[in-house]
Amino acid sequence: MSEASNTGSHGPLHQFEIQSLIDLPLIGVNKNIDISFTNSSLLMVVAVIAITVFLAGGMRRGALVPSRWQSIAELSYEFVAGTLKDIVEASGRKYFPFVFSLFMFILFCNLLGMFPYSFTVTSHIAVTFALAAVIFVGVTAIGFIKHGFRYFKLFLPAGVPVLLAPVFIPIEIFSYFTRPVSLSIRLAANMMAGHVLLKVIAGFIVAMGIAGVLPLLFTVILVGFEVFVAILQAYIFMVLTCVYLNDAIHLH
Amino acid sequence: MNNAEESQLKELEKRITKARKKNSFKIEEKQDLGLTRISVELVSGVLLGAFLGFHIDKWLDTSPIFFIICFFFGVAAGILNIYKLASKTTEGSSVDKNIKEKK
Numbered sequence: 001m002s003e004a005s006n007t008g009s010h011g012p013l014h015q016f017e018i019q020s021l022i023d024l025p026l027i028g029v030n031k032n033i034d035i036s037f038t039n040s041s042l043l044m045v046v047a048v049i050a051i052t053v054f055l056a057g058g059m060r061r062g063a064l065v066p067s068r069w070q071s072i073a074e075l076s077y078e079f080v081a082g083t084l085k086d087i088v089e090a091s092g093r094k095y096f097p098f099v100f101s102l103f104m105f106i107l108f109c110n111l112l113g114m115f116p117y118s119f120t121v122t123s124h125i126a127v128t129f130a131l132a133a134v135i136f137v138g139v140t141a142i143g144f145i146k147h148g149f150r151y152f153k154l155f156l157p158a159g160v161p162v163l164l165a166p167v168f169i170p171i172e173i174f175s176y177f178t179r180p181v182s183l184s185i186r187l188a189a190n191m192m193a194g195h196v197l198l199k200v201i202a203g204f205i206v207a208m209g210i211a212g213v214l215p216l217l218f219t220v221i222l223v224g225f226e227v228f229v230a231i232l233q234a235y236i237f238m239v240l241t242c243v244y245l246n247d248a249i250h251l252h
Numbered sequence: 253m254n255n256a257e258e259s260q261l262k263e264l265e266k267r268i269t270k271a272r273k274k275n276s277f278k279i280e281e282k283q284d285l286g287l288t289r290i291s292v293e294l295v296s297g298v299l300l301g302a303f304l305g306f307h308i309d310k311w312l313d314t315s316p317i318f319f320i321i322c323f324f325f326g327v328a329a330g331i332l333n334i335y336k337l338a339s340k341t342t343e344g345s346s347v348d349k350n351i352k353e354k355k
Contacts, residue, residue, distance in 0.1 A: 174301065174322075174329035175336075182296035182333070189292065236289075 012199035016123055016192065039119045040127070047108040047121070055104075076104065080238065087242040091249050098138075099245075102131065103238040110191060110230030114223070122233075123191040125184055132180035135241050143248035153251060183240055190233050194226045290337060294330040301326015 022037035058073030066074060080100045084092050092099075106122060113120025121127050143151040155172040156165060201222060204215040305322030309315040 170325050171328045171332055174297070174325045175332050177304075178293070178296045178300050178326075178329055178333060181300045182293050185296050185299075186289065186292045190288070 012196045012203065015119070015195060015199060018124075040121055040124065043109065043112055043119045043121045044127075047105060047112055050112070051104045051108050083235075083239060084242055087239065088246045088249060092242065092245055095245055099238060099241055102135075102241060103234055106131070106187070106237050107231065107234035110234055111227070113191065113195065114227055114230060120191050120195055122187055123195060125188045128184035128187045129180065131237075132183040135183070135244065136180040139241075139244045139248045142245070143251070146249060147251050150251065151248075154247070179244060183237065187233050187237055190229055194222075194229050198222050198226060290334050293333040293337060297326045297328075297330020297333060298323070299326070301329070 018038050018040055020034075020036040020038050021042060024034075024036045027033050027035055055073050055076075058069045061067070061070065063070060077100070080103050081096060084096055084099055088095070109121040109127075112118055113122065143154070147153075155169050155176065157168075157172070160168050198219065201215050202219050205212040205219065208215065301322045301324070302319070304326070305319035308318040308322065312318070
């Protein structure tokens, strides 16, 4: 911790620093892969434990008339199930476990990042891109398994003249490959921008003395807004996953 | 007695469907919060094109041919994505409706 204070621990970007908590030996062929247990890993583990406690604890009784806790757990289930049903319809039901765990993981990572002194896992492109890449590869595999080579029709929309096809197909392929990129950048950029803004505004409170009441008020509003963004971004990530799934299942 | 119960049940059913409609409407409204999505879409297209082109060039030692080609395809893909997004949100006002129309 003393090491951190030497390098400006109050900077707005300090909160995104990866710190190794348990050092583990490097692995890999060239001994260049660091698998140390970091604060990022810790928060992910906390998120998974929190989700398990939240859902298992809520459904422990399984009462017909739910308690408050149980009804929140049921609400989250029904919310995801409803969204999936709206977008992918009945054929999307078997992907529900994946979509649900994805939504809950991102939601809890986003919300846990709102605690002071914690760490926002989803503000790192490495994490969000890994999630997006899993979705991208999975959706592409589902598309090819369901439709075989007809899946390539996705790259040539109906009604395009044959002359334009050599231009259109690369653009469509690029557009297809931007999916994981935009998916991961959207989540990471939103989380990072919010937290940096929060820290910068909070920095003004002490610096402005008595007038610091104004940035303090603004920070209070921003915290509320950040919680909203955390939920909204998890929701958007899930919705886009559903839309991509729908594209792969219902080829048009 | 029985009749009264039935009418009560019907009343409840009406209220449930009403509440469900309200809920789904809320979800659709939120989806149209697309301003940040458009900017991200454009940026990611350009980034992907530049990244791919740069690495193909590095691999084949053909700098800067593929960088330029992929860059422009990336920009075009970004604009195409925005076009798709925009036509989706203005035409049907909800993803749900749009999907049903396409089928």
